[in-house]
Amino acid sequence: MNFSLDDIQQKFRGCGLKSTPQRTAIYQALVHSTAHPTAEDLFAQVLPTYPMLSLNTVYYTLGVLRTAGLVQEVNIGHDRARFDANLSPHHHVICLGCQTILDVMDPKLNRLTSPSGLPKDFEITQYQVAFRGYCGPCRQSKASNTASSSGKRPISQ
Amino acid sequence: MNFSLDDIQQKFRGCGLKSTPQRTAIYQALVHSTAHPTAEDLFAQVLPTYPMLSLNTVYYTLGVLRTAGLVQEVNIGHDRARFDANLSPHHHVICLGCQTILDVMDPKLNRLTSPSGLPKDFEITQYQVAFRGYCGPCRQSKASNTASSSGKRPISQ
DNA sequence: TTGATAAATAGGAATGATTACTAAAAAGGA
DNA sequence: TCCTTTTTAGTAATCATTCCTATTTATCAA
Incomplete structure (x- = not known):
């Protein structure tokens, strides 16, 4: 680094x-x-x-x-390009509130296999997982607006 | 649908x-x-x-x-926004040649758990996997330019 | 060390997707 | 039907990014 x-x-x-x-x-x-x-x-x-x-x-x-x-x-949206010089395999966590991007280097995410249902001549060269949600501070400000949803929920797509 | x-x-x-x-x-x-x-x-x-x-x-x-x-x-880049009305859990395969986006609905991708190494007050609400690579036709045109790499390689990030 | 050559830099102008503003039209509810 | 609010369409503005170009610089060979 x-x-x-x-x-x-x-x-x-x-x-x-x-x-x-x-x-x-x-x-x-x-x-x-x-x-x-x-x-x-x-x-x-x-x-x-x-x-x-x-x-x-x-x-x-x-x-x-x-x-x-x-x-x-x-890519976190179509506003502005953001750049990363971290070349080791990793994924991203994006806060929908403040647009912060965190690197995630979880080995279990690096073992995904090609998805089913692809045309068989399609060659996958890379993949990346983008988790989205809200960081601590942004959860606070959300909560002060609407009094709801702070319990743990299953992750959905 | x-x-x-x-x-x-x-x-x-x-x-x-x-x-x-x-x-x-x-x-x-x-x-x-x-x-x-x-x-x-x-x-x-x-x-x-x-x-x-x-x-x-x-x-x-x-x-x-x-x-x-x-x-x-x-999001497939910072060129133009593309839209999707498919609300069921799914992921995307993007051709780096022609920018085609295919939906992937592979159940095994819907069971990822929160990644390790996150701040514990970060709440993940969704995630999406983006596979990138080349579709059949685009592999052809690539191959006609540079005579290389057609064997199956492991997927990397 | 010097000179040649191709790439990099800086500046201004152009592009192009998206948003802002606004008056007129239409939808939904009373 | 009337009222209120949203939606529409048109034009103008914004803003990230790219294009164009003259000048400068890095690299390589002599």
């Missing part, structure tokens, strides 16, 4: 990517974050160090890194 | 929604589709019957139906 600048340079080179200060900074910001930031989040984070940085460059960089397989996009 | 106009009217009323011809047509188009259409798809489909229909109305209607819980949004 922690990379030196040299590691990152190596990683970029290994993918045939040039290693530039901006690119390194953007990637490092993403690697060190567990918040699944947006392009704009990363822009804001790197801007103090590179005041000439363009948001455009952030988008371009994320595109390049995604193509190279160093970064993945996480 | 097949609803009469009366059924739909009942359903709308039950949710406190007015039943209008446009709304009914939009919902019906969605219910009868398995293609997870976009707002624009639905607009195009209903337009011949209601030439004065506004795309705006389609968005508004989908928003209302989603709030009422009659419709869900499916």
Whole structure:
């Protein structure tokens, strides 16, 4: 989870990517974050160090890194793209209140087999489970609005 | 899966929604589709019957139906929202080539339990598994570009 | 070290899905 | 039938993302 600048340079080179200060900074910001930031989040984070940085460059960089397989996009809606540099198999828990995304690395989720009822020429290459619900604070604020439902319920789809 | 106009009217009323011809047509188009259409798809489909229909109305209607819980949004990227009126527990298979979305109703996927490592005050209300890969035709076109990888591989995240 | 070449950067403009605003029309209830 | 509220349709606005392009930079070979 922690990379030196040299590691990152190596990683970029290994993918045939040039290693530039901006690119390194953007990637490092993403690697060190567990918040699944947006392009704009990363822009804001790197801007103090590179005041000439363009948001455009952030988008371009994320595109390049995604193509190279160093970064993945996480979808929680159709608002803004959020990014993740965690390449180990994992899944996501999304709070429907505050849009927080948590990583979940539960080995039992990594053993799902191809679902039944698929066309047999369909080749599955990956899968991801998205759990949705409400984090503690958001449950509080929901409860103060409507006085209902705090008991444990079975998970449904 | 097949609803009469009366059924739909009942359903709308039950949710406190007015039943209008446009709304009914939009919902019906969605219910009868398995293609997870976009707002624009639905607009195009209903337009011949209601030439004065506004795309705006389609968005508004989908928003209302989603709030009422009659419709869900499916995310496959950050391009356009796609919609689904299938309320029974199911999951999705997404072709990375042509963006087709297939419904998967495999009972074994409906028995996942809450993942380990969650904050204990987080309440999961739903989850969905998204399988990604390539459908038959898209595998063909991939293969004609790069001559590689057609054997069966284990699924990874 | 230098020069050549291809990629990366920054800036502004463009795109395109979605939302906001608003007046007119329609639905549902009294 | 009348009233109230929602819905509709049209136009304009928003906002994330992409496109275009000139300049700069990284990398590689000589």
